[in-house]
Amino acid sequence: MSEETCENFFLVASEEDLRLKLFWNEKIAKAEGWQNFKAIDIDLYQIWREWESESFRRAGDPLWRALGFKGRPGEIKAHDRPPIIFDATAGFGIDSLRLLFYGGEVYSFERSQLLLKLLASGRGELLAKLPPEVSQKLSWRLIAGDACNNPTALPRPEIIYLDPMYPPRVREKGAQSKEMRVLQRMVGKGSEEEDQRLFAWAKALSPKRIIVKRPFYANPFAKNPLASIKGKLLRFEVYSYSSLEPEKFSLK
Numbered sequence: 001m002s003e004e005t006c007e008n009f010f011l012v013a014s015e016e017d018l019r020l021k022l023f024w025n026e027k028i029a030k031a032e033g034w035q036n037f038k039a040i041d042i043d044l045y046q047i048w049r050e051w052e053s054e055s056f057r058r059a060g061d062p063l064w065r066a067l068g069f070k071g072r073p074g075e076i077k078a079h080d081r082p083p084i085i086f087d088a089t090a091g092f093g094i095d096s097l098r099l100l101f102y103g104g105e106v107y108s109f110e111r112s113q114l115l116l117k118l119l120a121s122g123r124g125e126l127l128a129k130l131p132p133e134v135s136q137k138l139s140w141r142l143i144a145g146d147a148c149n150n151p152t153a154l155p156r157p158e159i160i161y162l163d164p165m166y167p168p169r170v171r172e173k174g175a176q177s178k179e180m181r182v183l184q185r186m187v188g189k190g191s192e193e194e195d196q197r198l199f200a201w202a203k204a205l206s207p208k209r210i211i212v213k214r215p216f217y218a219n220p221f222a223k224n225p226l227a228s229i230k231g232k233l234l235r236f237e238v239y240s241y242s243s244l245e246p247e248k249f250s251l252k
């Protein structure tokens with residue numbers, strides 16, 4: 001993150017919540033027309049509670065299918081052994097949270113220090129509010145810095161999840177979520193070069209699956225995906241370069 005973007009964004013703590021919120025200054029508000037959009041407040045605990053609802057469990061979540069897990073989302077209580085999942089592009093942590101919710105042992109990488117602090121406070125609040133019998137089973141580590149320089153002491157991942165920055169289509173700009181627009185302002189738009197570097201790193205770790213989240217209008221991320229699972233506005237491409245079959249993770 002450049003110094004300029006650091007100056008323009010800041011985190012604020014409030015007395016009533018345990019989590020930090022992300023704000024920006026007048027300069028950004030004017031440039032983006034965000035006068036009525038004041039802050040980003042991501043309540044991971046509330047999101048988790050919504051996912052526990054029956055309507056969420058009934059929906060055939062494309063990410064669930066991309067992971068290759070059996071059963072229905074949310075039915076899962078425990079994996080025989082939780083699959084180790086690296087989320088190399090944590091951002092606001094919503095996708096990491098989903099991977100955690102689905103029973104993964106999750107390692108989330110984020111190179112923006114500000115976002116990492118936001119994530120840490122959100123995770124802290126989530127773990128504090130969940131019943132202890134649930135929170136004790138969860139394993140979610142946050143790792144600062146570029147995922148491609150990940151410390152060798154980490155275990156080898158079975159699944160690597162990538163959601164790189166992707167430039168919006170010009171006419172889609174208005175339809176882009178506010179959260180994504182804030183992210184683009186903070187960390188930039190990403191580039192093909194960056195994408196390729198991340199993908200090469202992921203392949204070198206030889207996981208059983210690499211899952212890439214793509215907007216519906218984007219070209220395939222790489223050649224020969226094993227599967228491409230479509231959601232409403234996006235799809236998950238699944239790649240496997242491991243010599244092993246992309247196994248179905250067995251669940252208790």
Ligand SMILES: C[S@@+](CC[C@H](N)C(=O)[O-])C[C@H]1O[C@@H](n2cnc3c(N)ncnc32)[C@H](O)[C@@H]1O
Nearest residue numbers: 089090091092093094095110111146147163187
């Ligand atoms: C599109 S956002 C991810 C959004 C995220 N999936 C969520 O649920 O909020 C991409 C994020 O990945 C981070 N990022 C991109 N490349 C990275 C890398 N090589 N290492 C660590 N973080 C990276 C960016 O800083 C940005 O916050």
